[in-house]
Amino acid sequence: MTGDRREGFTGMVRRSLDLLYLGAGWLAGLFLISIFALMMGLSIGRQVGLNIPSGDDFTSWAMAAMAFLGLAHTFKSGDMIRVELLFERFKGRIRQVMEILCLSLALVMSGYFSWHATMMSWDSYRFFEYSQGVLAVPMWIPQIGYALGLIILTIAILDELVIVLSGRKPTYEKPPATTAEEVVERALQSGV
Numbered sequence: 001m002t003g004d005r006r007e008g009f010t011g012m013v014r015r016s017l018d019l020l021y022l023g024a025g026w027l028a029g030l031f032l033i034s035i036f037a038l039m040m041g042l043s044i045g046r047q048v049g050l051n052i053p054s055g056d057d058f059t060s061w062a063m064a065a066m067a068f069l070g071l072a073h074t075f076k077s078g079d080m081i082r083v084e085l086l087f088e089r090f091k092g093r094i095r096q097v098m099e100i101l102c103l104s105l106a107l108v109m110s111g112y113f114s115w116h117a118t119m120m121s122w123d124s125y126r127f128f129e130y131s132q133g134v135l136a137v138p139m140w141i142p143q144i145g146y147a148l149g150l151i152i153l154t155i156a157i158l159d160e161l162v163i164v165l166s167g168r169k170p171t172y173e174k175p176p177a178t179t180a181e182e183v184v185e186r187a188l189q190s191g192v
Helices: 003-048 055-069 073-074 092-126 140-165 180-190
Strands: none
Touching: 003 055, 003 073, 003 140, 055 073, 055 140, 073 140, 092 140
């Protein structure tokens, strides 16, 4: 492959992956809005005698989908909680090796959970498993958000591992705060 074609292909892959993470983040946001709407509907509905069948079930499924679909976007944007006490002591090649070890371990764990979440959803589909609430919903439908979120997180971790193995700095790593105002701003942005 020539240089221009290779850069074009890698640029296309990079844009596709970034779009995947952003799309998962947007889906997580939509599930957050649906949780709000369901909770408001349930709260107001109780006051006026209106019942949303299996509303609590739908809310809990939306919560799981929101949490898992948001993982990859949170990880790639550097907003996932990460303990830097050990990492801040390492510099250069040693830090890169530590990043590779941690990302490799995270990839194995995330891949393991992705596989089993996918198999759980597949088994729910194969064995016609339904929810036991007021509305009988095939369980594979709400389980898709959980499995898909873990799969996208595994892809994001693999993406970061490739970046670090190529000698570049991880994209999730933010430079340390230099002023007190920057520390406060980051804390406010993260919701701490």
